[in-house]
Amino acid sequence: MKISCERCGREIGFFSRAHELKNVNLNIEYSNLCSKCNSLLTNAISKIDAMAQSIRKALLNDYKFSNLVSVDLDTIIFLSIDAVLRINPSFSDPSDALYQVFIGENSENIYSEKELLSKMIKKILDYGFSANLENAELLSYSKYFSNTVLSIKQIQANCSQNVPQTWIDLFLTKRGVVLRQTEGGQITRVNFPFNEEIKYSLKKQDGLQSIQFSNVKYPESLFKDRNVVLYSNDDNQLQQIKKLVDYFNEQLKEKEDQKRRLILNQIGEQVRNDLRKIFSDTPISTLHVDSVLLIIMKNIKRRKEIPVLDIYNPYGVIVDLLIRDYLTNFLTLGIRTRDEIVEYIQDHCLYTEECNIKLPALKSDHMWGFFTSRGYILFLKKTKKYLFVFEKNYPNDIYYPLNNLLYQGIRYIQIPDKYHHLSNKNEQNGVILYSKKIEIVDEMNRFFTKNNCDFQMDFYMEKRNEIFTDRDQILELKRACDKLFAVFGYIPFCMYDEWFTIYQEIIKDSPFLERLFSDQSSTVNQYNHHTIYTKRITHAFDKGATDLMKTLKIDDIDIAKGLMLEYLNQSLIDLLSQEWVRINGDEINANTSLEQAFDYYLNLKKIEPQKAYYFGLFVYYLMNKGVLSKKYNFFENYQRSMAVFLRCQQNLEYDTGIEIPSEMLESDSETEVNETTKE
Known part of the structure; x- marks a missing residue:
């Protein structure tokens, strides 16, 4: 029985072998093939397979794709052009097997x-x-290819190692360009920046036009930091390139806008659902923005396509969501614009990662955290747990008290766990956050401290009102201050450099005290003389504040120090002005100018005006009389007084200590007469 080749129709001889070949993907299925057709088909399939393998290798090694099914069609078309030109450059030759x-x-x-x-x-x-x-869900592959791939023959590019411009054939796609040099057929594949606008400029010089891509660079293996430039004398060629690149950029923008809207809607729905669950009794429109920001951060951390730092972008997705759904919440704070929203987030929120957490009865874990003035959310990466805290009122004590420690190159910080109820007896108390990156924990420490200062200030004012309206408690304050005067007298508090150094030592290392007495803490010591009493008085003050804590039942040493220091400041004005009156009498009134006061001071005979003790007493006296304002502290009034004192002293010495020549007292007319006589 005669058998014919199913492809070419030739008869297969009696002694010849009939071949069978099947490839479903390429729609090839033959039961009887002659040797020539079998060889031709096998060669063609082999080339297709080689090109497919080349593309897979590029996707895995160069593009780092792990799931090849998820690769977009444009990337595969781009790599396919490169593969065809490299592996089968004669594809357009009718004698080629593929053809x-x-x-x-x-x-x-x-x-x-x-x-x-x-x-x-x-x-x-x-x-x-x-x-x-x-x-890709294309209606027509051939039409899509025609619209997204541009082929131009005989155009020039700067892709040669030897000459500035060389003739090439250009293949332009959505994902990049493939350049085939006319001489030698060398292939160069250049990627466009992924998900970025392709930036270019058209230039003309000496009759030669060019299109220069500012963010499209050759591979580092070929050239170091060289941008792609195409040259042509044919304006039509460059206009074709420009038109297609503009089309790609428009599509990218539309795609990003569509994706942005989708993400915005998805996150918006997730945030609303979470807010309804957590704050079921409160209308969303009345929630404080901190609660909204905490829930937004929880949801965007699940979306890898949104960087966390987008929260600081006035035109990012997060601010878009806040403007769209929660502008009413911000309006209650007087915040109306995108920039004001970002400014609020920068001032009142803190995001941190690369940090570890230790909780009672749980092993250490890695975490990220987002902190606000009214609460925080922590995510434990190993155990996949969230810790969520929110306090409606502000100031609050969610970060108070705060402890921190630097030990063996690791910074530790501890905040309460009163909202988690994780601690048991004989176990670690509080939530401990720590990291080898000291600056991360230091930043948290500054943020927590700022919030704690507000809470301490609130507590301080409450305690102050209670104590200063209760006679017995005021007597306890007076007793603590009187002990200082009994042991050290008044002298240290009249000497600027001594009292200033003591003051700085008392408020040092306490952000709350530095803030409470910010006018004193910002004053610069202009004298810096040797001090004698500083260490002893500071120690006595600390002991007095500790005793005051016990007596008045104050839990915070900084609050006790603040109350004692405020009372001490007022006591010094009252007591030392009385001491001045006892020594020199009461001759100054509120209408006396500062210059008149120091003229009076310099002419006193009972004291030595040059003595620092008397000068300090006189400053307190002038503050009590209203000549120096009490809204300024002793140190500021002292510096102001010193300038006037030196000026008055100079005037006094000038008036009494220097004899003025009689010639300097003559009038101008008398001088002219004398000069005429001499002539």
């Missing part, structure tokens, strides 16, 4: 190189990337 199998060996040369390339790439897609083609 004969997939185009037709007897077909007339009716296809352009771009159309032939499209057909070859379609076979590559069918063979190894059919799922990617299907996922």
Whole structure:
């Protein structure tokens, strides 16, 4: 029985072998093939397979894709062009195996190189990337290829190692350009920046036009930091390139806008659901913005496409969501614009990662955290747990008391766990956050301290009102201050450098005291003389504040110090002005100017005006009389007084200590007469 080749129709001889070949993806299925057709088909399939393998290798190694089905079609088309030009550069030759199998060996040369390339790439897609083609959901592959791939012959580029400009054939796609040098056929593949606008500029010099890409660079293996530049004398060629690049940029913008809207809607719905669950009794429109920000951060951390720092971008997705859904909440704080929202977040919120956490009865874990003035959310990465705290009122004690420690190169910070109820007896108390990156924990410490200062100030004012309206408690304050005067007398508190140094030592290392007495803490010591009493008085003051804590039942040593220091400041004005009156009498009134006061002071005979003790007493006396304002502290009034004192002293010495020559007292007319006489 005679057998014919199913492909070419030739009869297969009696002694010849009939071959069977099947490839479903390429729609090839033959039971009887002659040796020539079998060899041709096998060669064509082998080339298709080699190109598909080349593309897979590039996706895995260069693009770092792990799931090849998820790769977009544009990337595969770009790599396919590169693969065809490298592996089968003669694809447009009718004698080529691929051409004969997939185009037709007897077909007339009716296809352009771009159309032939499209057909070859379609076979590559069918063979190894059919799922990617299907996922693209194209109405027509050939039409899509025609609209998104540009082929230009005989254009110049700066892709040669030897000459500034070399002739090439250009293949432009959504994901990059493939350049084929006319001489030698060298192929260069250049990627466009991923998900970025392709930036370019058109230039003309000496009759030669060029299009220069500012963010499209050759691979580092070829050139170090060289941008792609294309040259042509044909304006039509460059306009085609410009038109397609503009089209790509417009599509990218539309895609990003669509994706942005989708993300915005998804996150918006998730945030609203979480807010309804957590704050079920409160209308969302009346919630404080801190609660909204905490829940937003929880949800955006689940979305890898949104960077956390987007929260500081006035035109980012997060601020878009806040403007769209929660502007009413911000309006209650007087915040109306995007920039004001970002400013609020920068001032009242803190995001941190690369940090560890230790909780009672739990092992240490890595975490990220987002902190606000009214609460925080922590996510434990190993155990996949959230810790959420929110306090409606502010100031509050969610970070108070605060302890921190630097030990063996690791910074530790501890905040209460009163809201978690995790601590048991004989166990660690509080939530401990720590990191080898000291600056991260230091930043948290500054944020917590700022909030704690507000809470301490609130507590201080409450305690102050209670104590200063209760006679017995005021007597306890007086007793603590009187002990200082009994042991050290008044002298240290009249000497600027001594009292200033003591003051600084008392408020040092306490952000609350530095804030409470900010006018004193910001004053600069202009004298810096040797001090004698500082260490002893500071120690006595600390002991007095500790005793005061017990007596008045104050839990915070800084609060006790603040109350004692405020009372001490007022006592010094009262007591030392009385001491001045006892020594020198009461001769100054509120209408006396500062210059008149120091003229009086310098002429006193009972004391030595140059003595620092008497000068300090006189400053307190002038503050009590209203000549020096009490809204300024002793140190500021002292500096102001010193300037006037020196000026008055200079005037006094000038008036009494220098004899003025009689010639300097003569009038101008008398001088002229004398000069005439001499002549």
